[in-house]
Amino acid sequence: MRLPEQEENRILLERKHAEFTFDKVIQFFRQTISAFPDRRIGTNTSYSIEDAALGAFSVFFTQSPSFLAFQSAMQQTKGKNNAQSLFGLTQIPCTNHIKSLMDEVHPSYVTPVFKYLFDGLEKSGHLDGFRSYDNNLLVAFDGTQYFASNTIHCDNCSRKHHKNGTVTYSHSVVTPVIVAPENNKVIALQPEFITPQDGHDKQDCENAAAKRWIDQYAAEYQPFGITVLGDDLYCKQPICKKLLDQELDFILVCKPDSHKTLYQWLDELDAMQTIETVVEKRWTGKTHEIDTYRFANKLPLRDSENAIDVNWCELTTTLPDGKIVYKNAFATNFEVSKSNVKQIVKDGRARWKVENENNNVLKNRGYNIEHNFGHGNKHLSSLLLTFNLLAFLFHTVLELMDEKYSLVRAELPTRKTFFDDVRALTRYMYFPSWEAMLTFMMRGLEIEYVDTS
Ligand SMILES: [Zn+2]
Structure with missing residues (x-):
């Protein structure tokens, strides 16, 4: 019989084995892009599509629009460069080459990297801290516009025609990310672009x-x-039904204006005083707040014969003088009870993190870099957005898995400082590996480190 301790060690070992290193991820990225079928694309064939993809990615990853230009300069003076040693580029393509090669590549050619990172995080136990009600992972959906112009456009722009004859061209994307109420990290999953679909007017x-x-x-x-x-x-109904068919649970914001039938039922239940209520007083450190939870199960989502039933819960937070400081309601497939209403509402509220921790961070970080590459004619815009999302995700993964990385990040006051340092270091110095750069930073910061691997 296997001893529990041995079993525990086996799991620990398995988890450790599933951890990523920087080089492992870069290698997978390269393999993924090398599956692109048409090798004869673009105007210049002297650069490989892998070099162009990793080159674009390196710019987002280092948050340095000039990263490749600096590395080309270093190659001339030192005969070696960081694009090669860190990101595995064999040759450094210029912006125009990247642009023409990447414009042909549909983002779906790099999306396997998202699942690869998810699987590694899951196997190594790093998603345990994201588990929520019913031991589930919360995946928050949100749409965000990442490009808009009245003049620049491509084949895949969404178009809005205005009365005065002008047109607004734009790109938007739905970004599902794993969030957790008590966790400020988010894990991006594959994005889905909002773009004119073939065969649909x-x-x-x-x-x-x-x-x-x-x-x-x-x-x-x-x-x-x-x-x-x-x-x-x-x-x-169509989305909720799809989720139920796929055996996914949901907690979705449910407003009165857009759910008239459901709220009519609630009014009737309210009149009969059959809506269950939980009231909790909470000390915020400054004042008492009162949380009033109300819930009811099995209500029709819409006014139709085949309407699906959902369960409903609401939270109203008031100050001692009765002033409302928060109010929101959710529809869910979980049966709501006095014992779980608080957790379900808490999970539902974690939705905002997709905007705050993911989409706003993307807007602040990478959108301007995308503009440096221009817009392209086909897929460039959506592919670069995907690289930006992946770069952000990769940093989160490293923070969770790479001990040296997380020590350096914790020591530096802000994210900006970290990127400023990486930019400056990679411009002036050559590092044979990612690990070597982090070791250099740790020495400079006088971080004590005991290698336990
Ligand atoms: Zn476009």
């Missing part, structure tokens, strides 16, 4: 993109236990 929309995501990826993630979070826009 109608403009694409966030809802349709979310449905495509569910069709394409739900089965991959369902075995891990998933609760989908979304705003009121997602709280519609």
Whole structure:
């Protein structure tokens, strides 16, 4: 019989084995892009598509628009460079080459990297800290616009025609990310672009993109236990039905204006005084706040014969003088009870993290870098957004798995300082590996480190 301690050691060993190193991820990235079928694309064939992809990625990863230019200069003076040693580039392509090569590559050629990172995080136990109600992972959906112009456009822009004859061209994307109420890290999953679809005259929309995501990826993630979070826009019969068919749970914002039938039922239950209530007083450190939870089960989501039943809960937070400081309601497939209403509302509220911790960070960090590459004619814009998302995710993964990385990040006051340092260091100095650069930073910061591996 296996001893419990041995079993524990076996699991620990397995988990350690599943951990990523910087080089392992870069290698997988390279392999993934090398699966791109047409090798004869672009105007210049002297650069490989892998070099162009890793080159673009390195710019987002280092948050340095001039990274490749600096590395070309270093190659001339030192005969070696960091694009080669850190990111495995064989030759450094210039911006125009990257642009013409990457414009042909549909983002779906790099999306396997998202699942690869998810699997590694899951196997190594780093997603345990994200588990929420019913031991599920919360996946928050949100649509965000990342490009808009009245003049620049490509084949895949969404178009809005104005009365005065002008047109606004834009790109938006639905970004599902794993969030947790008590965790400031987020884990991005594959994005789905809101873009004119083949064979459809109608403009694409966030809802349709979310449905495509569910069709394409739900089965991959369902075995891990998933609760989908979304705003009121997602709280519609077709999406809820799709989620239930795929055996995904959901907690979605449910507003009165867009759910008239459901709220009529609630009014009737209210009149009969059958809506259950939980009241809790909470000390914020400054004042008492009163949380009033109300809930009811089995209500029709819409006014139709085949309407699906959902369960509903609401939180109203008031100050001692009765002033409301927070109010929101959710529809869910979880049966709501006095014992779980608090946790369900807490999970539902974690939705905002997709905007705050993911999409706003992306906007502040990488959008301007995308503009340096220009817009392209086909896929450039969406591919670069995918690189930006991946770069952000990769930093989160390193923070969770790379001990040296997390020590350096913890020592530096802000994210900006870290990127400023990486930019300056990689411009002036050559590092044979990612590890060597982190070791250099740790020495400089006088961080004590005991190698336990
Ligand atoms: Zn476009």
